[in-house]
Amino acid sequence: MDNLLNFIPELPVAEFTEYVTDKTADTFSFLFDPIKASSQTLIDLMTSTLTAIPAVILIALVALLAFFASGKKFGLSIFSVVGLWFIYNQGLWEDLMFTLTLVLFSSLLSVLIGVPFGILMAKNKLANSIINPVLDFMQTMPAFVYLIPAVAFFGIGMVPGVLASLIFAIPPTVRFTNLGIRQVSTELVEAAESFGSTGAQRLFKVELPLAKSTIMAGINQTVMLSLSMVVIASMIGAPGLGRNVLSALQRAKIGSGFVSGLALVVLAIIIDRLTQKFSKKSAA
Template sequence: MMSLQAGIGSFWQALKEAFVVDLPIGEGFTAVVDFMQAHFDLFFTAIANAISFVADNLTTFFNYLPPQLVFGVLAILALWRVGWQFALFVLVGLYVVLGMDLWPESMDTLGLVIAATLAALGLGLPLGVAMAKSDLLAATVRPVLDFMQTLPAFVYLIPAVIFFGTGRVPGTIATVIFSMPPAVRMMNLGIRQVPAENVEAGRAFGCNPLQLLFKVELPLALPSIMAGINQTIMLALSMVVIASMIGAGGLGDPVLAGIQQLRLGTGFEGGLGVVILAIILDRLTQSFAQRSRQRTAITTRLKQFFARGEGARSN
């Protein structure tokens, strides 16, 4: 038996030496990072300053607002967009966050999520439009998006720390990279699913490509776009705890403290705060997508009704 195992081991070793070639992928990645650090320092400094300006000002603004004002605004939004039951949940949820003494951390998280979402949408939505207009670009970018969505979230922290150090800026940048793919995919999908007759009608009325995009394609693709925005916000929130490992702050800090110091209650309170914030943002953004879808369906039915009426009159 031992001789058989030794024979199999020697055969596998010989096969490996004959056919398997070592691929220095890690060394190549390190070389690329070193090159970028040496030649693109001003570029990374500009990005860091822009992200820092937006994230710091947003977190300062939300922390400056009195909790009563935040309670009122979010409750009114919930009542308007969803209903009184959800408005009641918003009030109770925010009261729980305030009672757990996690209000500053929640406002920091809200500022970081909004800053990351704005950056992800600013990069992702134009890229999605370009993919919808070019099959070649779509085929090129799609594997990159697959890679971005399947790469473990912790891996995003490595280049962020290398290029930007620790703190809120690298946490925001890692969150942007992690949360951007849904915005790109849903924008591309939404524009591609616009009915061809609507596009042809727009061209028949003399729309140029820019007018066609803003007056026909984007309004009809709005439900898909809002779904992509919703997914982007949810992914940004899912990075909160991970980004706290490099000093991003927010509700990830008590969760991280609970893990590191085995403080179960502290970690549970931080996680509960993330859940409450996620539910509020999720339901509010979903309401915009649902209303957009309902308006699109109503508009389509009205067009069909009037088209039938005109056809009957012509007969």
């Protein structure tokens, strides 16, 4: 029976993949190197800006943002103040800034890339049929696998961590943008057409405003997926709270690992609640 399975010799998939990856890295190094350099510059700028802001001021700004986002209620503001103070008290403030930079940068790129692709899927059936399987593949692939092309093309550090987070986190924004535009009432679109509006005017003045709440829900998921990649990205040199968790795991330091993990939980709750509040405001 095994002879039937061995009828076809072993396919050299691993060798072929390594060959293609090496060739791609060598051929397009003129493109990858500037992307890495410019991205690193922006990341360093964002990190240095966040680090330069005194912790007290940044905590106050987050609390104020939470206060107005939650409809002038104090619950989220109090949690933000206590949670961020705890992170500062444990000496993890600088690591928090690195983590926040990774999340914000990868989320921003995901939105800038994902929304146009979602619009394209909603407007073009061929694009929808092509991009949908790609999104399925991206969402079913284990997150660790995304580290391989990131390291192959960009080495180690924050930039490949952002790239891996981008690939992992972008599908929700694309899917929800597509869904939101498709759910816009055809009667409203036809009414806009009857008034002589162009395709761009219909998109920006009718479809996108009406789909805003759905798109914001996708952005919320994208941000949370970016945050979930923090620990995984630390495996390829991305600094921040994830590196502390990974180091504690490798050295069996339960206490420091628990504190860093708790700091990630605090950050995740604050970001999740803020994005949800803004999503509800856009729907209102």
